[in-house]
Amino acid sequence: MPQGAVYCFAALARMIILLTDFGLEGPYMGQMKAVLYRKAPGIPIVDLFADLPAFNPRVAAYLLPAYINEFPEGSVFLCVVDPGVGSTRRPVVIYADERWFVGPDNGLFNIVCKRAHELHRWVITSKPREISASFHGRDLFAPVAARLALGEDVSGKLLDSSKNPWTSWPDDLFEVIYFDHYGNAMTGVRACQLERNHRLVIKKQVISFARTFSAARPLEPFWYENSNGLVEVALREGDVSKVLSLKIGDRLKVLKQDT
């Protein structure tokens, strides 16, 4: 009984966090969660993103590290942006700075790996008895995430740490990587990389910094440090993605302040 209690407590300290491009619509998130509820009962599951830009692991790679640290150590991030599902791309488990990541080895974890202090990577070698050709999120990744969340072993082959596919990737991505519900445009740039007097250029529009929405001028696009540390282009009580006709991948330039 004390063991049970201890186990329960440990389990509650863990969490499985879902990041996918599956969409809010449709059955896919629910199907993955059903697997998790069965295989890791009692572990809280957080839908963080179901609307990552579709088929685009490159931009998701820059979003992901901004959303890691607020989750407790031991958290398991189940990440699926997987246009190559059913091809030869490898399924991986990554341990980076006390947190676990499960998903396809297609660049999605490159920036998490690049910024990690402690890093271990494995190719998943366990094979589920039944696996569909198109939904490894449900059939392979979710069961592995459940095992990790429970502290159970997963069969894997350690990847050679001298070959790191991310070495050629930039530290920050000066592009639009995500739009939120309000139309705000998150970028792949950490705000700590910029000075507050830096102005940015996007779609030929020059924009300045504001600390908060209420500090910004109406009708005037601005940039600010969002609540997860990314440079975000926004408009006070308006939709900047429409006003500037922004799309994923649009480039951002820094206009250094005259001094």
Place this chain on the structure above:
Amino acid sequence: MPQGAVYCFAALARMIILLTDFGLEGPYMGQMKAVLYRKAPGIPIVDLFADLPAFNPRVAAYLLPAYINEFPEGSVFLCVVDPGVGSTRRPVVIYADERWFVGPDNGLFNIVCKRAHELHRWVITSKPREISASFHGRDLFAPVAARLALGEDVSGKLLDSSKNPWTSWPDDLFEVIYFDHYGNAMTGVRACQLERNHRLVIKKQVISFARTFSAARPLEPFWYENSNGLVEVALREGDVSKVLSLKIGDRLKVLKQDT
């Protein structure tokens, strides 16, 4: 052990209900829920609205009281429509008729307060160690909601009950305040304020009452008492918001029946 059991039982009787304009897309609801799972483990969390009209606490104020009573006493409503986040608007906790409310003091709770029989209001004075400028839902309001749900104290300063910002607000709002998935238009009017033979005018269209969708005529907009007691403008198996080009804030008039 009996204490543990008692605690669990009490916890299950409570619930945290989320109402925001954060959108279904994106990380914000998930980030708030992750805080709640950690700080109030075992408490059920209900996503009630993630799609309240953006930046519009005034219409949300009339939606909120219609959705309170079906939740058990002791429930905590975590409500965030917060265009002034980062400005001087105050964070509040409200106790109204056995239920708790947490959110910004920008009018969002005015109608809940106006209709309450027992009412207490506090400005939240506790300060989280880390607080972002733009996401008080995660950094301030969610931790407070978790404490309330657990029956723990929150530091606050009681507000003067003689100064009530809602005294000038009408009892009912004769406007469209929300569209659901089908395009039905909820209004800020309680159906108990109207007679069934009252006809309404919206966008120059005169509409009559029908008890249910199946009682309404196809292609003919009607009004009915929705399942939460509000006057709702609808169309049988159709989208009245498109057919009448409705938008949030469109006005409703009552055409009193000749007798």
Place this chain on the structure above:
Amino acid sequence: MPQGAVYCFAALARMIILLTDFGLEGPYMGQMKAVLYRKAPGIPIVDLFADLPAFNPRVAAYLLPAYINEFPEGSVFLCVVDPGVGSTRRPVVIYADERWFVGPDNGLFNIVCKRAHELHRWVITSKPREISASFHGRDLFAPVAARLALGEDVSGKLLDSSKNPWTSWPDDLFEVIYFDHYGNAMTGVRACQLERNHRLVIKKQVISFARTFSAARPLEPFWYENSNGLVEVALREGDVSKVLSLKIGDRLKVLKQDT
């Protein structure tokens, strides 16, 4: 105490799965889940579909059986596509091959019934104390689903097994029945009914089989067996629903291969 543990274990083995046309937006899914959390605490709830085609139980009938088997025996499917709510359509409970179904008797369960080996059907005769005219999902079906998930009795009247409304329904529906987030078009046809060399015609476009997305040619619509066994029309990294202007109910023809 051991009894408590046993009860918990049994409860965890069960699940309530929600399939509706209520939309992701708005309060309806949350309101149903609040009822389930209260009446069946601890039972996992899975949002499988909130976006079934609106007012269309006929197409949902062909989607539903494809999504049953991955859920454990004893699962309760709470299914609400209910354009006739408030009319005389009957509320039913169905037991089919170790799983439970609750919802309106409007054809939604016809294909589940048609394919079942063991089948029992009841009209629900219990009446909730308070029931709205338009939201039986919350007021009637959710409480019944909670009781079934807990293994409790529900008052019902067994339906005559000799009168089966589905006898005239086809085994498979050669129509588009659902679009997912990517714009892929699920059909009411089980892939096991076709040969891999069968070509299909939809909107005058002839399409061939591909095993996976990565095996398909870019820009060329194809069909494949989706991860739930249905024939799905898709496009590699594109939106086939837009490219072919598809809509729910569009017909599919099989062009048998010359041999």
